[in-house]
Amino acid sequence: MPAPVEQQFQYSVQVRGRLTEPEEFADIIVRAQADGSFIRIKDVARVELGAKDYNFSCRYNGKPAAAFSINLTPDGSAIETSKLIRERLTELAHSFPPDIEYAIVHDNTVFVKASLESVAHTFFEALLLVLVVVFLFLQSLRATIIPMLAVPVSLVGTFAVFVLLGFTINTLTMFAMVLAIGIVVDDAIVVVEAVEHHMAQGLPPRDATLKAMNEVSGPVVAIALILAAVFVPVAFLGGMAGVMYKQFAVTVAVSTMLSAFVALSLTPALCVMVLRPKKKHGGRKGFFGAFNRGFEALTGGYGWG
Template identity: 30%
Template sequence: MRTANGDILLRTPAERTDATEFSDVPVIVTEDGATVRLSDIGTVRDGFADGDLINVYNGEPAVFVTIYRAPEQGAMATEAILRDFLDGVRLPDGISMEIRDNDTDVLRDRINLMLRNAIFGFGLVFLSLVLFLDLKLAFWTSLAIPVSFLGGLAIASVFGASINMISLFALIIVLGIVVDDAVVVGENVYQAQVEGLSPFDATLKGLKEVAAPVTLGVTTTIMAFAPLAFTSGSLGQIISVVPIVVIAILFVSLVESLFILPAHLSGGGRWSVGALAAIQRGVHASLQAFTSRILHPLVRGAVRFRYLTMALVAAGIALSAVAFLTGHLRFVFLPPTEADGVQLTLTMAEGAPFSTTRMGAEAALLAASRVNDRIAARDGTAPVLRTSATIGQAVATTPMGGSADNGANVAQIRVELTPSDARNIASVDFEKLWRDEVGALAGTESMIFVSGLFVLGDDVSIELSHPDDEALIAAAEALDG
C-alpha cells in the first residue's frame, strides 16, 4: 500500500487473483468482530504497476533504452545498423540522443589488443629467427602464426564458435604457443643444412628427427585444454569456446609444421647474404660462446652435484605448496579487472518513500561531482566522462546473467570514467574517494560500490528461512551481531 509517508507492505496467506478478491482481504479484526477490509482504507484496481521511476543522464532527465542483438546477429553489425538509424533521426530542439554502455567498445578493444599482440608477436618471432637462422627459414616459420590462426578459426566456426570476449581470450592464450612446433622443425632443418646436406635432404632429415616429439608436444597441450569442453552448467556454456578455438588452432599449427613448412624449405637455397649473413655469423658466435662458457658448465655442475640439484628443486616445490596452503598464494575465480567506471547500488529501508531514495541518489551524484572537481584540480584533467542514475530500479549484472530490482527504495548511480590511458587515477581509487565522500546516508540499508569489470556477487551469502517471522528477525539480528 502506497501512502504519502512511504509504502506499507501487507501480507496475506490466502491466494488472491483479481481486484475484487483483494478488496475483501481483512486488515484489522477487532475484539467485537468488526472487520476493516483493504477496500475500506484504499482503492484496489487491476492494471499495470504504477511505479515511480526517474532516469537522469549528466544531470538531465532521460529515458534509457536497452538494445539487445538477436543470437544470429553480430555485435559489430548490430552497432553499425543502430548508428545508421540514429544518424537519420531528427529530434525536436532541446532533445538529444547518445549511445552509452556500448559493449561493442570492449569487444573492439579486445580485438585490437589481439591484433596488436599478433603483429608484435609475429615481428618478434621473425626478428629472433632471422638473427639465428636463415632469412628464408625465418620467413616461412613466422608465417605459421597467421596460417594457424586463419585455419583454426575456420575450423572453430564449423563447431559454432564466434568472435566474442571469451574466444578472443582463447586467441591471446594460444598466441604464445602456436609457433613453437614450427620453430622446432625449422631449427632442426637449419641444423641439417649447416651439416652440408641439400635443401631437400636436410628438410627430410630434420623433419624425421623431430616429427614424433613435436606431435607429442602439441597433443599433450591439446589434451590439457580438452577437459574444458566437458564442463557443465552455466560456466561450461561460457568457457566451452576456449577449448574449441585452442584445439583447432593447435591442430592447424601441427599440420602446417609437419607438411606445409617442410614443402617450403625443401627447395631453393638460402636467402641470407651480405650484411645479414655477417650479422647472423656474429650472433651465432656469441651464442656458441654463451653455450660453451656458461650453459655447459652449469649443466655439468648440476649433474655432478645431482643430490643438491634435486634438493633445490624439492625445496622450490615445497615453498610453492606452503605459499598456497598458508594463503599467500590465493585462489580466485576471476582476477580483479578494472572497469572504466564505478557503480553504486543504493538500497533504502524497506518501505521508504520514493522522495527519500531520490534525495540519497542526488547526494551520491553531488559527492561524485565533488570528487571529480578535486581530482581535476590536482591532476589537471577530470576523470569523469559522464554520470547517470536510475531511481526506482537497480539492475544486478553478473557474467551468468542479470536481474532487476524494482521498488521505490532502490537506486543505481553510475559514474563513467575516461579511458584508463587518459586519466591518472584508477577506478578502484576513485571508488574509495567517492565512498568516503558519500559517507553514511540517512535511512540507507546498503550501499554497494563496484569498480571491477566482472562482478560475481558476494563471496559468502547466507540465507535464513523460518515459518515464524519473529524468530526469523531475531536470527537475522543475531547473525548481524
C-alpha cells in the same frame, strides 16, 4: 544453482535465457491440473509483444526528450548492431527539424570493443616477441620467415573451425589465440632446424628436407597429441567451469593440431623453396657471435652444475 554437499552428481543444463517470440511466451505453464494437464498463458490470455508501460516522461540535460532503448536479440552481434544503428541515426539526422538532436546515452559495445582491442593488442605484441626470439636463435631471415608464415596459417585455420563449431570471437577465444602463438610456432621451428642441420652437412635443400621429415614427423605428431590431450579434457569439465572454458580449451587444441598439420605439409615445401645452403666461413661475428658464445657458456655452466 549450487549443489548440496551430499549431492554425488552435478550436471550442466543449457536453457534458453530469453524468450523472443509471442508464441514462446504463450506456451509458459501457469498451472498444473490434477489430471496431469497444464494450463498455459495462451489458454487464458492473448499474448503480444509491447511496451511494459506506455506512460512515461523523459528529460535529457534538463530538456524534454523522447527516449527509447534498443535490445539485442540472442543471436545478434552487439558490435555490428551498434554500428548499423549509428549509421542509420546519422542518415535520419539530416531530416530532423533544426531544434531536434539525437544522443546515445549508453552503449554497452564500448566496453566490448575496449576488451577486444586490448586482447588484439596483446596478440600482436606476442607475435612480435615470437618473431624476435625466433630470429635471435635461428639467426637467418630465410629460416625465420618459415615459422612466421606457419603462425597465421594455423590461426586462420582455427578461425575457420570457429564457424563449424559455432564459436564466437570473444575474450576467452582471443586469449587462447595469444597462448597458441607460442605453441604453433614450435613445430615449424623443429622442422626448420632439422632441415638446416642436414643442409650444413652438405645435402641440398630437397634431400635435407626429406631426411629431416623422416626424423621429426613422429615427434611433431606426438607433441601435438600430447598438447591436445592436456587441453581437450578441459572442454568436458562439469559445472560452470566447463561451460566457460570450453571454447578456450578447444581453441588451443585445434590450433595445436593445425600447427602440426602445417609443419608436416606447408613447412617442408617452404624449406625446399626458401632455404639456401650456408657458406662455410667459421663462426659468426658481431652480435650473433657474442650471443652464441654467451649462450654456449650458459648451457655449459648449467651442464656442469
